Amino acid sequence: MNQASLYQHANQVQRHDAKLILDEFASTMQWRSDGEDALLDVGSGSGNVLMDFVKPLLPIRGQLVGTDISSQMVHYASKHYQREERTRFQVLDIGCERLPDELSGRFDHVTSFYCLHWVQNLKGALGNIYNLLKPEGGDCLLAFLASNPVYEVYKILRTNEKWSTYMQDVERFISPLHYSSNPGEEFSQLLNDVGFVQHNVEIRNEVFVYEGVRTLKDNVKAICPFLERMPADLHEQFLDDFIDIVISMNLQQGENNEDQKFLSPYKLVVAYARKTPEFVNNVFLEPLHQNLVKGIN
Numbered sequence: 001m002n003q004a005s006l007y008q009h010a011n012q013v014q015r016h017d018a019k020l021i022l023d024e025f026a027s028t029m030q031w032r033s034d035g036e037d038a039l040l041d042v043g044s045g046s047g048n049v050l051m052d053f054v055k056p057l058l059p060i061r062g063q064l065v066g067t068d069i070s071s072q073m074v075h076y077a078s079k080h081y082q083r084e085e086r087t088r089f090q091v092l093d094i095g096c097e098r099l100p101d102e103l104s105g106r107f108d109h110v111t112s113f114y115c116l117h118w119v120q121n122l123k124g125a126l127g128n129i130y131n132l133l134k135p136e137g138g139d140c141l142l143a144f145l146a147s148n149p150v151y152e153v154y155k156i157l158r159t160n161e162k163w164s165t166y167m168q169d170v171e172r173f174i175s176p177l178h179y180s181s182n183p184g185e186e187f188s189q190l191l192n193d194v195g196f197v198q199h200n201v202e203i204r205n206e207v208f209v210y211e212g213v214r215t216l217k218d219n220v221k222a223i224c225p226f227l228e229r230m231p232a233d234l235h236e237q238f239l240d241d242f243i244d245i246v247i248s249m250n251l252q253q254g255e256n257n258e259d260q261k262f263l264s265p266y267k268l269v270v271a272y273a274r275k276t277p278e279f280v281n282n283v284f285l286e287p288l289h290q291n292l293v294k295g296i297n
């Protein structure tokens with residue numbers, strides 16, 4: 001995913017979900033009493049979700065770091081949103097082997113919306129999120145797809161010889177929890193494995209309705225990794241084939257262009273987890289936070 005401007009203008013479902021989840025969890029997050037919270041966002045993309053919904057929650061003296069594996073996304077977000085010292089964007093692969101020293105153990109909060117389904121090494125990514133948080137404690141709020149019909153459409157398109165050369169590695173782009181019979185349990189286990197003792201994981205069954213073919217095509221264009229690999233004059237044919245498959249999966253409502261809708265039933269993982277204070281040189285580090293946890297005590 002590198003097309004920042006396309007994504008910025010066709011991310012309704014991602015914005016809708018992030019806003020809802022942040023409204024719900026804003027008061028559960030453990031804000032510091034001194035107002036100097038440092039927050040890192042993983043997979044910030046073009047940056048509008050971060051700036052519109054996350055930033056307003058941070059106290060005025062808070063520090064915000066948006067990160068993304070894509071340098072194009074980071075460039076776009078920096079250009080549009082990096083107007084003051086307390087907000088910056090930088091490249092980070094959350095699945096990396098070793099975190100950069102300047103980020104490790106520096107944050108009170110980590111957030112991530114619609115990113116972790118792109119990361120096959122989910123355990124490595126969660127380990128990194130744990131290590132981004134300060135040793136004296138912190139929390140994270142994560143939301144990503146466990147499953148989505150787009151993955152089934154991709155698999156069918158790969159069987160078409162017109163598209164198969166561009167889609168050999170389709171499995172790399174399918175959520176690591178798409179095939180799980182119990183994604184909530186699997187993700188809870190991973191959180192435990194990396195050290196998050198306190199956590200709350202929910203799988204939410206959602207349906208998003210795309211109004212009209214153009215809206216669906218634009219949303220697919222904004223996130224589909226295979227289009228970037230093929231000549232531009234094939235894009236519309238690929239999207240037409242995509243729509244034909246969606247129709248064959250009975251996800252269409254209405255026949256005419258004016259009232260045609262496409263239904264996308266998907267499962268969203270919503271997880272909130274806390275890192276508890278670590279012992280340093282046998283001294284127990286007290287948390288700096290003021291709020292009491294709601295729901296996960």
Ligand SMILES: C[S@@+](CC[C@H](N)C(=O)[O-])C[C@H]1O[C@@H](n2cnc3c(N)ncnc32)[C@H](O)[C@@H]1O
Nearest residue numbers: 043044045049068069070093094113114115118
């Ligand atoms: C669908 S966008 C979500 C953007 C934003 N969080 C939002 O809610 O609109 C997913 C982003 O995750 C990024 N991404 C994918 N794999 C990543 C990784 N391993 N580390 C960091 N970012 C990654 C992509 O480049 C893309 O910008």
Ligand SMILES: CC(C)=CCC/C(C)=C/CC/C(C)=C/C(=O)O
Nearest residue numbers: 114149150219220223262263264
């Ligand atoms: C009906 C149907 C197949 C809809 C798919 C809609 C769509 C564009 C899903 C994208 C899911 C995804 C990987 C989003 C993201 O990472 O932002």
